Amino acid sequence: xxxxxxxxxxxxxxxxxxxxxxxxxxxxxxxxxxxxxxxxxxxxxxxxxxxxxxxxxxxxxxxxxxxxxxxxxxxxxxxxxxxxxxxxxxxxxxxxxxxxxxxxxxxxxxxxxxxxxxxxxxxxxxxxxxxxxxxxxxxxxxxxxxxxxxxxxxxxxxxxxxxxxxxxxxxxxxxxxxxx
Numbered sequence: 001x002x003x004x005x006x007x008x009x010x011x012x013x014x015x016x017x018x019x020x021x022x023x024x025x026x027x028x029x030x031x032x033x034x035x036x037x038x039x040x041x042x043x044x045x046x047x048x049x050x051x052x053x054x055x056x057x058x059x060x061x062x063x064x065x066x067x068x069x070x071x072x073x074x075x076x077x078x079x080x081x082x083x084x085x086x087x088x089x090x091x092x093x094x095x096x097x098x099x100x101x102x103x104x105x106x107x108x109x110x111x112x113x114x115x116x117x118x119x120x121x122x123x124x125x126x127x128x129x130x131x132x133x134x135x136x137x138x139x140x141x142x143x144x145x146x147x148x149x150x151x152x153x154x155x156x157x158x159x160x161x162x163x164x165x166x167x168x169x170x171x172x173x174x175x176x177x178x179x180x
Contacts (some may be wrong), residue, residue, distance in 0.1 A: 005116060010070075014049035017042040044068060050082045052106045061126055068110050075107055079081075087131045094120060098127065125149040136148075 008080065024039030048054040056068035067076040077100055088097040094115035100108045112127075114120035128146045135141070 002116070003057070006070075010049060010055045010057075014046055017045045017049070021046065048106065052109065054109050055113075057109050059117065059123060061123070066130075077101070082134060085127075085131045085134050087127060089124075089128070094124065096124070096127065122149060 004007075021039055021042035022048065024035040024042060027035035028039060029068055032055050050071060053073050056070045058069040060067045060069070064079050065076055065104040066079065066082070067074050069075075082126060084099075084101055086099045088095065095111075095113050098110045098112060100110075112123070114124045115121055125147065126149050129149055132141050132146050
């Protein structure tokens with residue numbers, strides 16, 4: 001993500017939640033328990049924003065790794081070590097919610113705004129195709145088969161069925177926010 005846009009949309013809301021969390025604590029101490037709920041919501045958002053990097057500013061995909069980075073922290077996954085990846089696409093907004101392996105509070109959940117990333121369409125296609133290769137029996141893939149982003153065109157075999165070929169030697173690709 002473009003640093004300015006990232007800081008406005010993610011960092012500013014995190015700081016806003018810090019102030020609301022402090023405000024909630026003060027009001028809970030005063031006896032107004034309604035603010036307890038607001039405090040819990042703010043703490044959850046602060047953890048998502050600053051600790052678990054659920055909204056990465058940078059996604060890097062190489063031949064053998066996928067990494068998500070923000071605020072100087074990076075979560076890296078070896079492609080061979082990913083047993084499960086689930087992606088919920090919000091096509092209208094070109095956003096996706098990615099869950100990798102055993103999802104925990106501090107790791108494994110990422111909101112990726114492909115519309116605001118450099119090469120966002122390519123990132124979208126790569127992650128959807130990677131999910132297809134890991135979980136081909138998902139219901140959404142019974143309706144369609146994603147194109148292989150590693151090859152220019154799909155090839156057909158002797159029975160005229162579409163097959164997907166993988167090119168195992170892709171170059172490193174780093175995706176960050178666009179300069180809008």
